[in-house]
Amino acid sequence: MSKKRILNLPHLVNLGFRIKERIERGLLDVGLLQEPVDIAKYSFIRTPVREQWGVLVRDDSELAVKERVSPAELAAMPLILPERESIQHELFNRFGPYAEGLHITATGNLLYNLASLARASGGCVLTLNLDCNYEGLHFIPLAPALESNTVLVWKKTQTFSAAAAAMIAFSEKYISGIKRN
CATH class of the missing domain: 3.40.190.10 (Periplasmic binding protein-like II)
Structure with missing residues (x-):
């Protein structure tokens, strides 16, 4: 990479990191992340759409x-x-x-x-x-x-509210239906 000075716009945050951080802190139940991303400690659904x-x-x-x-x-x-x-x-x-x-x-x-x-x-x-x-x-x-692919992630050990559990179940069913079609 060039040694030239790179302008890093301070108000443009690393959204993937912030989503994972919020999941870890229990502030979000699920997050949508762009690959490549480390998802080893999460359960996830990979979307079939390639961007x-x-x-x-x-x-x-x-x-x-x-x-x-x-x-x-x-x-x-x-x-x-x-x-x-x-x-x-x-x-x-x-x-x-x-x-x-x-x-x-x-x-x-x-x-x-x-x-x-x-x-x-x-x-x-x-x-x-x-x-x-x-x-x-x-x-x-x-x-x-x-x-690139996108993944929907959530904590493996999380106990979810009924609404969050239903959303994850719906997402799994919906995305698997897309893969078959």
Whole structure:
């Protein structure tokens, strides 16, 4: 990774960590987390939907006309990354020999804010395709394709209220039905 100073927007918290922390403290019964994530101490349901990674770029970017974008094409661009280290490591692995020279200008986790930053700065936001429209920005999938899963997690040893237990049972049944169809 580049030795350049990275802007880490302080109001953009590591949401995955906070969700796990709240489950541990008993403030949440269940949480939805993006993989890769350590779920060893949780019961979980992996959703069958695979989410596609790509970049949000300004409509006037030289990349905006591309159908897919490669690590080589992104290596010289100012990049805005997700804050979570496990996701950053996954992305760096994807960049292979280009990872050391990346120009990372910011990190964060609230896509709306990152999109605003990209629009203002011309940076490229590495993100999931969340099927959202951001005025003046265009989503381009990564090539080769990179996809992630989401998991619904809860404490293995937790005693749940009737409502929380019913929600977990419904989620398990619903998600298993999606997998069969």
